[in-house]
Every structure is written in C-alpha cells, then in structure tokens.
Amino acid sequence: MNSKERVLTAVAHSQPDRIPVDYWAVPELTETLLEKFGLVNEEQLLEKLKIDIRYVKPDYTSSDFEEQPDGSLHKRLSDGTFIDIWGVKRKKITWGRGSYLEVINSPLGGANSVKEIENHSWPDVGAFNYESILKQCLNYKDFAIICTGDRLTTRASIFKLAMYLRGMDKFFMDLALNPGLVEALVAKLLEFHLEHNRRIFEAAAKNVDIFMLGDDFGSENGLLISLAMFRKFFKPALQDLINLAKKFNLKTMLHTCGGVRELIPDLIEIGLDILNPIQTRAKGMDPKKLKKEFGKDICFHGSIDIQKTLPFGTPDEIKRTVNSHIKTLGEGGGFILAPSHNLQMDIPIDNIIAIYEAER
Secondary structure: OOHHHHHHHHHOOOOOOOOOEOOOEOHHHHHHHHHHHOOOOHHHHHHHOOOOEEEEOOEEOOOOOEEOOOOOEEEEOOOOOEEEOOOOEEEEEEOOOOEEEEEEEOOOOOOOOHHHHHOOOOOOHHHEEOOHHHHHHHOOOOOEEEEOOOOOOOOEOOHHHHHHHHOHHHHHHHHHHOHHHHHHHHHHHHHHHHHHHHHHHHHHHHHOOEEEEEOOOEEOOEEOOOHHHHHHHHHHHHHHHHHHHHHOOOEEEEEOOOOOHHHHHHHHHOOOOEEEOOOOOOOOOOHHHHHHHHOOOOEEEEEEOOOOHHHHOOHHHHHHHHHHHHHHHOOOOOEEEEEOOOEOOOOOHHHHHHHHHHHO
C-alpha cells in the first residue's frame, strides 16, 4: 500500500498493511528536528519519519495580512501586537524556547446587538487563491491529503472562533443569557466557512481525501458546555459543514481537545469519520473503552500523550505505549497514530523518534 491507500483503508475500518502515522508539532520543534537530522525542509522530515499524511490550504494573496510561522494570518501593528483576519488582537508571548500568540482583545466583546455582529468586518473569501490547492495536491499524489486551515484563523471553526471574537467569558454567558447573539455570530462564522470551503472543494476535491474542522469542546474534566447547548448552537453548523464535504465525497475529521466522550454519538450521527486528538488523560477518553463503544463507527487519530508520557517517559516507555495503542485502537482498522496534540519543545528528541520507530 502507498500512504494514501493506507490511510483510507484505516478510515474505512479495514486493516491496512501497517498503522498510518501523522506528525503534529510546534514550528520550533520542527526546526530542532531539521537541525538534528541535517535536513533542509519539513517535507524531508516527513519523508524520514515515513508520515502518511500531508496538509494543504489555499494561498492567501492579499497584502493586508501575512502568514506567521504557525500558519495564521496576522498583521503586525506599530505597537508590536498582531491583528488577525477576524479582527482579533494578540501579543507574542516568548517563553524562552519558543513563542505563541495570546489574545488580548476580542473585537466583538462590546457588542450588544445582532446588528453589531452583522456589521463587523468579516474576512473576504476573495483574498484566497483556491486554485493553489490543486498544485499542492499534485506534489503529494501518493499521500493522504487533508484540507484544513491554520489553528487560529482559517481552519473551519465555530465554537472556538466565536470565543476569540466575543471573549470566552462573555460568550459562555451569551449561551445562557443571550442566545440570539450566539445564533447571529454562529451564522456569520458558518457563512464564511461554507463559502471558503465550497470554493476549495470545487477547485480540488478530486485530489483531497479529508476535510478537517477544528474546535475545542472539552476540558480535562469533560465538556466545556452542556450537551444541550452543543446540540442547540453548534451541532447544526457542524452538520452543514460535514454535509458540504460529503457532497464532494470527502471524509471528515474534527479536532476537539479534552474529555468529549459525551459528544461522540452526536458526531457519529452527523457523519463525522475521524476524531482527533484523543486526549487519553482527559475524562472518559480511555482508548480501550472508546474502541469498544465507538470503534466500528468512527476512526481515531492521535492518542500518544504529550502531557506526561512523551515529555517525562523513556524511549522504551514510549514504544510500549505506541504498541499498546496500535493493539487497542488499531485492531480492525480505524486508527491513525499521532501525538495527542502538537509536539512541544519539552519533549526529548529520542522520545519523538521512538514514536515512529515503534510503529515501524
């Protein structure tokens, strides 16, 4: 099997020749690995680790915003802060071995009416070159191709992006006290993502395999919102996005951190094919139980713990964990091996190598 066949076989709940693998990491760690192995670019690293998946997204062609190292679209302001295509303002936090962008202002934090939501300056789909997706895909013909955006600005997101725009505390209160405002905000976000991804699919769906959405509905201890709120405000939007992808014969994948076991039956109901990242230390996310309850209906992506196992374990412990998850989650297909989120700078290089050595 080539990589594309291997991934699609696993997603179809059949046993591939080996468990497919994926790579997620912060930019600083990728640079460290390139230096470690004496490689020139990330593609060479993916080839060395025998990664089966490649990610694509349309090029941004406007000069209004620039792509940052994490892939997000931001403009640097004169005071050193950054503003993204949605109007969310962030500052760079440097912690010694890397940096990240932290929200400091939510542009709709002061909105009190639906009219203010509707009049906000929303991103323009005309600023993207959708034909550029096809050229990227042609470079990866033997690999499984996932179409998605970056984590902060262009990935299809409703819940998380609404929190960036409104502010987490205010948006949570809106869910209980101001449902009309929530519905208006969700509608505007859905409008952009449906049109943005429709154009992507029309340009390159025959060359793309998987459409990936990204939200974070879970915490360490369970859902961030009630199941009833998920079903009222967010499930219909996810259904619309999944339905769009299905019209183009694409598989669908959702990234949602935390303990989201309660959501899985609903996600299966709306046609989701792949759930990421399987944060095994979170409530309800035991791999054996997940496989037993849902393994016939959904494919699991991720599961190798970045919180304790990878940063504090030994290479032998990593290999035992990987082999255990291959045996548990990979039986009969339905599993793509990957870290449970982006690999971080606190993880020893030997432990990262151990993930992929163990799979092979």
